[in-house]
Amino acid sequence: ERLLARPELPIGTALQTRGLPARTLDGFVRPLLSALLCDPDLTTSSRCADLALRGFARGRLCVPTGGASVLPELLAAALPPGTVRSGVKVTSVATTAVTTADHGVIGCRSLLLATDARAASELLPGLRVPPFHPVTVVHHTAPAPPLAEPALLLDADGGGPVAHTAVMSEVDPARAPRGRALISSTVLGPPPPDLETSVLAHLGRLYGTSTADWDLLAVRHTPEAVPAMPAPHDVRRPVRLLAGLYVCGDHRDTSTVQGALYSGRRAAHALLSDLGLRPATPKPKAMRPAA
Ligand SMILES: Cc1cc2nc3c(=O)[nH]c(=O)nc-3n(C[C@H](O)[C@H](O)[C@H](O)COP(=O)(O)OP(=O)(O)OC[C@H]3O[C@@H](n4cnc5c(N)ncnc54)[C@H](O)[C@@H]3O)c2cc1C
Structure with missing residues (x-):
């Protein structure tokens, strides 16, 4: 506080x-x-x-063993079988029903919309769409780790284009192809036109090693990766739009996994309270981390 x-x-x-x-x-x-x-x-x-x-x-910093999808999979596994259906595209929403692209109309007593900000505003016009920070992640494999530590290497010289990089196979060996080291590197802002060559040259300087025998595994560019949080930023945007209609996600809180989870908890409390099942106010907590 x-x-x-x-x-x-x-x-x-x-x-x-x-x-x-x-x-x-x-x-x-x-x-x-x-x-x-x-x-x-x-x-x-x-x-x-x-x-x-x-x-x-x-x-400190951490990643889920096995990849980012492990966290929602574990949450879903705690629910009764059949509670969660995935691979279903929602095309319109109301407090009493959800219309899907290929699975018809599903009735409901309340609706909690938990998409990214862009999709949320398309399904509920009027919701604010924030500006976003683009993120590009470049994955390489190498015969041996260029750094034998689970460390985040920051570019303090500002030489770019890599902002930070880590030997992810030292953090979580399950993520790397068999027998190879996995190096994941992040470019912030719009990527340069010569992305692949400039990233490789920069990684050579950052790790102080030759990258001649590295292979490019994948490049993932997400233009709307992270909602921007310029000042003033409301870290507790309303999640209850009206009785029976709720919205959560990183765009209602802070632009992090924790922000998304906290907004989800706030929305769930509001929904349960409106259904008469639980009190509205989450138990007061010390202010939480946002990284
Ligand atoms: C490259 C990258 C790196 C990041 N690194 C970090 C990090 O290190 N630490 C950190 O805390 N955060 C990080 N973030 C941010 C973090 O991933 C997000 O803040 C978090 O995932 C937001 O969760 P969410 O539930 O709000 O939305 P999302 O994770 O975007 O989930 C929304 C879901 O809604 C689904 N959806 C959308 N439209 C529809 C529809 N019409 N019908 C059905 N389903 C729909 C989507 O498929 C998606 O599964 C990173 C993001 C990116 C892109």
Whole structure:
């Protein structure tokens, strides 16, 4: 709560007033925040950035073993069989029914819309669509790991185009093709036209090794990867639109997995309360991390 009471500025501006040595700021804090927020220009609200730093300091960084899809799969596995249906495209929504592209109309007592911001605004016109930060992730394989540690390597020289990179097979061996090291690298902002060659050259400098025997595995460009959080940013956007109609996702909270989960919990509490099943207010908690 103390972080959220601070003046709210673009974090790039706020950092100049915090009395940190230039070496610490430029060599560590700025590149780390760019990585945590997917925001190379550091225009994010200083409150959201402080929450991200707090989360990093308290919880460090982590990924689910086996890939990002493991978390929703585990959540779904805790529910009675048949509760969750996937691969169903929704084309319109109401408080009493959901219309799907190929599976007809499904009746409901309440509707909770848990899509990305763009899809949410298409299904419920009038919902705000925020600006987004684009993210491009480039995956390489190599015969041997260029760094034998599960470390996040930040580009503090600003030479680009890679903002940060990690030998993911050192973090989670399950992600790598058999017998190869997996190196995943992130380019923030619009990718350069010579993406593949410039990324490989930059990785050679960052890891201090030859990349001649590396193979390009995949390039994933997501233009609307992360909702931008410029100041002032409301970290608790309403999730209850009316009785029976709710919306959640990273665009209602902070632009992170935690933000999406917290907004989902707020929406679930509101829905259950409207159905007379549980109190509306989630139990008060200490302010949570946002990285
Ligand atoms: C490359 C990249 C790297 C990231 N790195 C990090 C990170 O390191 N840490 C972090 O905390 N966050 C990170 N994020 C952000 C994080 O992934 C998101 O904040 C989080 O996934 C948001 O969850 P969500 O449930 O709000 O939305 P989503 O994860 O986008 O889920 C929305 C779901 O709705 C479904 N959907 C959409 N339209 C329809 C429709 N019409 N019918 C049916 N289903 C529909 C979609 O298929 C999707 O499954 C990253 C994002 C990207 C793209």
